[in-house]
Amino acid sequence: MIEVQSLTRVYGRHVAVDSLSFRVARGEIVGFLGPNGAGKTTTMRMLTCFLPPSSGTARVAGFDIAENSIDVRRRVGYLPESVPLYGDLTVLEYLHFVATLKEVASSELSTRVNSAVESCGVGDVRTRRIGELSRGYRQRVGIAQAIVSDPDVLIFDEPTVGLDPGQIIEIRDLIRAMAGERTVVLSSHILPEVSRVCDRVIIINRGRLVLDRPSSSISFASETTTTLCVTVRATPESAVELIESIPGVFGVQAEAPAHNAIQMNVACAPGADPRGNIASALVNHGFDLLELSARTASLEDVFVRLVSGEDTGL
Amino acid sequence: MNRFAAIYQRELRWYFHSPVAYAVIAAFVWVSGYFFYNLLAYFNMTAIQAMQNPIHEMSLNLTHSVVQPYFSDLTLILLLLVVPALTMRQLAEERRSGSAELLFTFPVSHWHVVLGKYAAAVTMYSVMLILTIIFPAILVHYATPDPGPLSTGYVGLLMMGVAFIAMGMFFSATATSQMVAGMLSASFGLVFLLVAWLEPFVSAPTAAVIGQLSILGHFDSFARGVIDTNDIIYYVNVAVFFIFLCARVVDSQRWRG
Numbered sequence: 348m349i350e351v352q353s354l355t356r357v358y359g360r361h362v363a364v365d366s367l368s369f370r371v372a373r374g375e376i377v378g379f380l381g382p383n384g385a386g387k388t389t390t391m392r393m394l395t396c397f398l399p400p401s402s403g404t405a406r407v408a409g410f411d412i413a414e415n416s417i418d419v420r421r422r423v424g425y426l427p428e429s430v431p432l433y434g435d436l437t438v439l440e441y442l443h444f445v446a447t448l449k450e451v452a453s454s455e456l457s458t459r460v461n462s463a464v465e466s467c468g469v470g471d472v473r474t475r476r477i478g479e480l481s482r483g484y485r486q487r488v489g490i491a492q493a494i495v496s497d498p499d500v501l502i503f504d505e506p507t508v509g510l511d512p513g514q515i516i517e518i519r520d521l522i523r524a525m526a527g528e529r530t531v532v533l534s535s536h537i538l539p540e541v542s543r544v545c546d547r548v549i550i551i552n553r554g555r556l557v558l559d560r561p562s563s564s565i566s567f568a569s570e571t572t573t574t575l576c577v578t579v580r581a582t583p584e585s586a587v588e589l590i591e592s593i594p595g596v597f598g599v600q601a602e603a604p605a606h607n608a609i610q611m612n613v614a615c616a617p618g619a620d621p622r623g624n625i626a627s628a629l630v631n632h633g634f635d636l637l638e639l640s641a642r643t644a645s646l647e648d649v650f651v652r653l654v655s656g657e658d659t660g661l
Numbered sequence: 662m663n664r665f666a667a668i669y670q671r672e673l674r675w676y677f678h679s680p681v682a683y684a685v686i687a688a689f690v691w692v693s694g695y696f697f698y699n700l701l702a703y704f705n706m707t708a709i710q711a712m713q714n715p716i717h718e719m720s721l722n723l724t725h726s727v728v729q730p731y732f733s734d735l736t737l738i739l740l741l742l743v744v745p746a747l748t749m750r751q752l753a754e755e756r757r758s759g760s761a762e763l764l765f766t767f768p769v770s771h772w773h774v775v776l777g778k779y780a781a782a783v784t785m786y787s788v789m790l791i792l793t794i795i796f797p798a799i800l801v802h803y804a805t806p807d808p809g810p811l812s813t814g815y816v817g818l819l820m821m822g823v824a825f826i827a828m829g830m831f832f833s834a835t836a837t838s839q840m841v842a843g844m845l846s847a848s849f850g851l852v853f854l855l856v857a858w859l860e861p862f863v864s865a866p867t868a869a870v871i872g873q874l875s876i877l878g879h880f881d882s883f884a885r886g887v888i889d890t891n892d893i894i895y896y897v898n899v900a901v902f903f904i905f906l907c908a909r910v911v912d913s914q915r916w917r918g
Contacts, residue, residue, distance in 0.1 A: 420767060448768070
């Protein structure tokens with residue numbers, strides 16, 4: 348549905364997006380993740396034909412963003428980060444305005460507007476002016492205007508920024524419900540959000556793609572490099588020596604003893620899970636095993652490591 | 662066509678949803694009423710004096726002493742107050758609030774946007790002109806003014822609006838804020854109004870160019886009851902020139918980001 352080919356955007360001497368390439372299949376929900384200033388908004392603005400790229404191309408719903416800009420815009424619903432709606436219009440007036448600009452046939456206008464109002468849950472404020480609405484409702488109206496023409500592709504820039512936790516959950520559910528047949532691209536700098544809502548995660552940093560994976564495979568991928576946290580009541584040397592001798596253990600790092608106990612970080616070989624062996628070996632040697640836990644890298648760890656430039660071996 | 666109409670309606674709605682339209686209409690009607698009253702009161706006074714002096718009575722002329730000054734007073738308020746007030750917000754605010762980002766990702770061309778907004782401003786301007794027809798109507802009720810200059814004068818005012826609303830929109834597209842846009846369009850309106858003052862001091866060919874640029878030079882014949890194609894072409898040229906520039910600016914802003 349979306350094919351991005353070495354898309355680049357330069358502002359003066361600053362490269363905001365640096366030959367970015369990725370694909371998004373029909374019906375996928377893709378999360379665009381990156382720290383502030385990573386180039387998420389610039390990429391979205393190029394995909395929605397608001398900004399022309401400096402070089403590279405992208406096709407959205409089969410149309411080139413530079414050559415068939417109007418065809419692309421017909422098939423895309425977009426919500427910018429600042430949710431710039433016209434505050435002087437009522438919700439219904441605004442949605443009618445947007446639907447007309449998006450070429451919804453006048454015979455279908457009311458049906459489309461009403462279904463957008465309904466699916467975004469803004470029915471009880473439909474005759475209120477947008478300027479009087481709370482942040483959460485404005486966000487919903489913003490989503491309603493994006494879906495009012497029933498587009499194939501939805502692009503949301505930071506859809507939950509500035510909302511309270513309750514509203515964040517509502518908007519997330521709304522986006523999930525919206526997806527179905529539609530392709531959704533949303534950006535965020537909040538990790539749990541992306542891992543909860545999206546099928547796939549694209550992490551970009553300084554305009555470059557650093558990771559493009561299904562969000563389910565990210566925790567799986569990092570499990571291959573599990574780190575165990577082991578706390579025993581023993582002398583450091585003997586415990587380290589013992590654990591290092593267990594197959595599947597890569598290396599042991601002991602921390603300074605405290606309260607008669609030592610804590611060790613045990614790196615495991617890729618794919619190995621020596622927790623059972625470690626436990627029985629320690630108990631057999633008469634040590635008190637106080638704690639044994641596995642720390643799988645969360646999406647957050649992956650993100651922080653990728654963005655700070657460390658090689659994760661993923 | 663629907664998209665153009667949608668933008669046109671949305672703009673008109675904005676004028677009436679904000680206090681701006683009411684403030685500008687009230688100020689305009691009040692000030693033009695004040696001008697009209699002054700001209701008429703002064704004419705009355707001279708007319709009473711002239712009753713004692715038959716020679717003076719011959720030289721009394723309603724068109725010269727009321728209708729023509731009334732129109733040139735109106736050009737002043739229209740150019741310096743009404744046109745800037747109607748146009749300054751149009752594109753500057755759209756950019757400042759970020760709504761341009763949404764507007765230009767809809768399947769509309771920059772022409773739809775520029776022409777829709779332009780048409781809305783011209784409509785508002787025309788409505789305001791219509792409101793002032795009460796003053797000539799008073800004149801017609803109590804006296805017999807020459808209908809020629811009265812009607813062509815209004816055509817002239819309308820043409821002036823058609824031209825300088827385009828200029829105001831161009832400034833609104835280029836300026837960083839609506840205040841700057843308003844200042845620019847009022848100052849350039851004044852320049853076009855007063856450029857004729859330079860005429861006596863420059864060489865003949867330059868004077869001819871300045872004469873062609875001056876709004877007053879092109880307005881005179883309308884106020885005298887003459888519709889000259891040269892003047893119509895002047896106003897239409899100014900309008901087309903600035904609408905074109907405005908559309909280019911709006912389009913190029915996407916490139917500069």
